[in-house]
Amino acid sequence: MHTKNNKTAGRELTKDSKVLVMIHGRGGSAEDILSLSAHLDVKDFTLMAPQATNHSWYPYSFMAPLSQNEPWLTLALTLLKDMVKDLSYKGIPTEKIYFLGFSQGACLALEFVTRNATRYGGVVAFTGGLIGDKIYTEHYNGDFAQTPVFIGTGDPDPHVPVERVYATTNILKDMNASVMEKVYTGMGHTINQDEIEKANQTIFNAATIQQ
Template structure:
């Protein structure tokens, strides 16, 4: 099972006042996802990258019946909850907490923020959607208060159907998120420079305006 274990980089949290939680994908690592920060405009952020046990947040597809991915999914969501709480305790409000995830990490990130919707700084989900064999609206509570959320994916993608991305976008918008959805024909299961540019504009440009 997962425990709260993470690595950090970037600015000191107390000095920056802004946190970016970066969630790696299946088979990836905290170090891998932290390297993505080099391509994003987050030089003045404190960076946090939690580690999944055995490099996987849950064992089966994100579109498997939810119970098949338990208790790992609940444990993974709890890790993110603990990390957000730890950041809050250090004086940083949710409005100054941002999230980035790739693949399985993008799915987990979207699932976490939707189950704990409030005004976050922003969310960038590189190839992901809400988790389950179908969407379960009763799992999701709160109001995003206009939180900018970017969701990008390839068409096609071997793991994430575009239809699930569309459905996730619609649900998040109903919860008052400002969603930017981008579908990239033939991109493959990866992150491209174009996608990074789009995500930076959608999620982190508003942060720059707060300086």
């Protein structure tokens, strides 16, 4: 089962910190996803990356029936919720908490913020969508209050159907998120340079200006 095992990097955490929670994909690691920060404009951020047990947040495809991915999915979502609570206790408001994930980590990040919608600093999802064999709208409530979100994906992608990405974007927009969605023809299951630049422009550079 998932246990609290967070790797950290970047600035030391203080009550004035901006915090980026980085969520690795299936088969990846906290160290892997932290290394992506070298390409992001996050030098002023505290970086936190949870580690999944056995390098996977849930066992089956994110498009599988929810019950097949339990109890792992609930445990992963609870881990993120506990991280946010812990940051809140340390004086960090959600407006200064950012999420980034790739693949399975992007799906988990999107599922968490949409189940717990509020004003976050920003959300970056590199190839991901809301989790389930269908969109369970009853799980999603709250108001993103114009939280900036960037979702990038390839079409076709071997793991993430572009139709689920479109549906996810629509849900987030309906919940008052400010979403930039970018679909890259034939990109493959990876992160490209344009996605990095779009994430920096729409999320991280904006954070620096707001500070």
